């Protein structure tokens with residue numbers, strides 16, 4: 001790991017760690033399969049789901065192509081309703097603004113709703129360095145904060161933790177009684193968090209959507225903690241990535257119908273909050289509302305006509321749940337806050353391809369992510385684009401891939417010479433007799449194939465070649 005805390009180029013190390021841990025493998029398998037199945041069920045109940053996806057993509061395209069004017073419209077409307085808009089180009093600027101607001105409002109304690117952007121800019125560290133205690137209030141985030149970890153999934157940050165793990169963390173860090181009953185664990189977290197909601201002088205949230213037409217920050221959740229964070233403390237700070245905009249309130253229905261179904265398989269999340277400015281006379285809510293509009297590398301993606309599409313993402317997590325790579329290696333292997341197929345796009349764009357050049361290669365390009373994406377981001381295509389950038393920026397990598405390149409050249413040459421190809425496969429079929437068991441080869445001693453079987457089995461060649469079967473079929 002380097003001193004930036006980004007270790008995306010060590011994805012192989014992280015992947016081996018997960019692959020060697022049967023408990024983690026099972027946690028990822030079971031959780032992603034559950035979310036995947038729920039999504040399938042949920043979308044099957046919506047007539048015209050595909051049309052909704054088309055419409056969502058069209059709206060996001062419109063926003064991203066005219067981002068400057070929608071940003072200005074959103075900022076004007078936030079301020080018209082009494083909110084204060086701040087602009088931050090970098091993670092450091094975001095942290096400085098947040099700490100300044102906390103100091104100015106006298107807040108010594110901050111309650112936080114789940115925000116991937118908050119994780120991205122590491123705002124908790126900045127607050128701690130300023131002597132301000134920040135407490136995560138989303139149950140999953142609360143658990144990983146106690147564990148001192150990063151989220152393992154963009155929707156379900158503690159997806160890799162079992163009940164036993166959570167119990168151990170609660171006993172160690174908040175001196176709770178030992179239990180593995182989910183309801184009791186939730187009650188323990190609830191008690192600890194209630195106290196903080198009452199004490200905190202400032203609440204922080206992210207934003208699922210930001211409506212330009214009205215200046216509204218829209219947040220979806222299931223636990224009610226976001227509503228508490230954004231309404232109980234005297235000051236509310238919302239961190240909003242500049243790509244979160246949607247043009248009109250009328251567009252929201254499209255996205256709300258897609259987001260719940262794509263992420264957890266819900267028709268709608270339990271709570272949907274619409275926050276337009278601080279409280280007005282006679283209302284509940286915060287006295288001050290600050291909205292921090294964050295770039296932190298997003299305009300660089302915007303400047304690349306190919307990568308721009310990445311900004312359509314609504315962070316539903318469906319691509320993670322369907323990805324055969326994420327499902328095996330888990331979220332932490334990706335080495336930063338964003339994981340899975342979308343993480344393999346976002347991380348190189350936000351931290352620079354040099355710090356994450358391995359991520360675009362962590363894909364079989366099977367296209368499963370593209371199939372499930374509700375805004376139809378062509379993830380495999382963008383990964384290929386990033387792969388070529390990675391090659392340009394890392395000449396050393398080309399050297400390290402020499403055996404692989406030779407192998408593919410040999411393969412291509414063999415494919416163009418049918419007789420040689422037939423002879424080669426026949427030899428390989430004889431050669432695998434010693435290695436193959438029940439259709440799989442567990443270990444190939446020769447490099448580079450040995451690298452493959454380090455982490456997974458290799459399918460054995462079929463007992464009879466397709467050409468032979470074809471000949472036989474035609475004969476019959």
Ligand code: SF4
Pocket residue numbers: 262312313314315316317318319320342369372373374375376377
């Ligand atoms: S890329 Fe698509 S599927 Fe993946 S999180 Fe973003 S919106 Fe969801």
